[in-house]
Amino acid sequence: MNMIDEEIANSFLFLDAAIKNLLYDLKCISNSPIKIKSHYISYIEEKLSKSRFKMNKIKKEMHDRNIQVIHIGNYHMFSVYQYILGNYEKEISYHKSVIKKNVEQIIHTL
Numbered sequence: 001m002n003m004i005d006e007e008i009a010n011s012f013l014f015l016d017a018a019i020k021n022l023l024y025d026l027k028c029i030s031n032s033p034i035k036i037k038s039h040y041i042s043y044i045e046e047k048l049s050k051s052r053f054k055m056n057k058i059k060k061e062m063h064d065r066n067i068q069v070i071h072i073g074n075y076h077m078f079s080v081y082q083y084i085l086g087n088y089e090k091e092i093s094y095h096k097s098v099i100k101k102n103v104e105q106i107i108h109t110l
Contacts (some may be wrong), residue, residue, distance in 0.1 A: 005085040009069050012058050013081060013094075014102040015051060016069075018110075021103055022048050050110045 026044045029037055062068070068084040078093045 002085065005065055005067055006083065006090075008058060008061055008065065009067050009083045009085065012055075012062060012067075012069050014099065014106055015055050015058060017099055018103045018106040019048065019051050019055065022051065022107065047107060047110045051106070054110075 022044055026041065029040045029044065066086050070082040072080040072082055072091065077096050079096060079099060080091060080093045083090045083092060
């Protein structure tokens with residue numbers, strides 16, 4: 001197992017969650033009664049654009065290194081994922097608050 005491969009898998013997992021959160025926020029703001037939405041929408045769209053660009057780079061790296069991340073399921077306050085890192089497989093459980101914290105950090109740094 002290569003630590004770089006695991007870091008790439010983590011980046012994919014958290015960036016994917018960040019993109020889903022941004023899409024949800026965009027939908028909520030678009031459908032909200034807020035009178036002036038354009039500023040919020042353009043802010044989220046900018047973050048989405050940057051995150052999708054970053055995601056494309058990560059996906060290419062994952063393909064080149066034969067890395068996969070598979071969501072197995074949710075159990076109470078945990079989400080379980082299977083990482084396939086070349087010939088090595090590993091199950092990882094993340095507390096949902098850890099995922100949320102990482103997603104917030106990614107969105108902040110975009």
